Amino acid sequence: MEVAGLGGTFAPTWYETPAEDLPHPKKGSAKATELADKRRHVVREEVEVCKALRGVDVFMTHEAAKPFRAFPGGKGPDAGKAQINDILRVMRPSLHLFGHHHRFSEQTIEGIRSVGLDLVTRSYLLVHAATLEIDRRET
Numbered sequence: 716m717e718v719a720g721l722g723g724t725f726a727p728t729w730y731e732t733p734a735e736d737l738p739h740p741k742k743g744s745a746k747a748t749e750l751a752d753k754r755r756h757v758v759r760e761e762v763e764v765c766k767a768l769r770g771v772d773v774f775m776t777h778e779a780a781k782p783f784r785a786f787p788g789g790k791g792p793d794a795g796k797a798q799i800n801d802i803l804r805v806m807r808p809s810l811h812l813f814g815h816h817h818r819f820s821e822q823t824i825e826g827i828r829s830v831g832l833d834l835v836t837r838s839y840l841l842v843h844a845a846t847l848e849i850d851r852r853e854t
Contacts, residue, residue, distance in 0.1 A: 718771070721799075722776075722777050723757040723761075725798060726753075729753055737756065757777075766801065766802050772808060772847065773809065773811075774802070774803070774808040776799055779795045779799065780795050781796065783795035783820070799811075800825055808827060811827050813830070817834045819832065838851050839851075
């Protein structure tokens with residue numbers, strides 16, 4: 716089984732920046748340093764690398780693909796990112812898993828099963844390697 720992942724959040728102001736040029740300034744506290752560290756963002760070059768991957772069974776991302784309504788019941792603005800759709804459309808994994816929004820969801824995006832992961836204090840998933848079926852377990 717082949718698994719690939721793309722961590723990080725999407726920030727349009729940093730997207731075109733080469734990954735090696737993302738700033739990592741040191742601040743007065745660990746939290747301030749974390750907030751100033753732009754290396755946590757997804758950039759175009761990383762998306763392009765993912766789009767070149769083939770034979771991936773499970774693709775994991777921090778961000779959701781479009782459309783994704785972050786509020787329960789499918790309400791609220793679309794919080795999905797088109798860049799994730801672009802990768803799914805080309806990569807064609809069997810299963811897409813994402814986090815960021817901290818609630819369980821299941822949808823089909825670009826013909827791919829896309830599953831949002833819940834907070835671990837509410838539930839977790841077991842993914843069966845042979846079938847890629849998921850078993851959601853309440854905590």
